[in-house]
Amino acid sequence: MGPAHRPLLAGGALMPSLPAAILSLIATGLIGVAFLLMLNETFRVARGQDPITNAVRSVLRQFPRATYALAVLIGMVLGHLFWP
Numbered sequence: 001m002g003p004a005h006r007p008l009l010a011g012g013a014l015m016p017s018l019p020a021a022i023l024s025l026i027a028t029g030l031i032g033v034a035f036l037l038m039l040n041e042t043f044r045v046a047r048g049q050d051p052i053t054n055a056v057r058s059v060l061r062q063f064p065r066a067t068y069a070l071a072v073l074i075g076m077v078l079g080h081l082f083w084p
Helices: 018-047 052-062 064-082
Strands: none
Touching: 018 052, 052 064
16 A cells, blocks of 8 residues: 555565554464364264253353344444445
């Protein structure tokens, strides 16, 4: 955005900023947790046991205001990052 010094990597690509790298690490971790929850649910349902996501749902139902506030916060952050 304008004439400024932009550090380049060896391949000529722009070096990502630290906040973008941290956001990428957080997103990767959350996707990993979601994958593990889905894997756990698949194995437990196949064995006829209750999956761990039932416990997560029951905890979230105990605190509806906090769950709503968290959902709004996530929506605001995503809207801020991806709204043109």
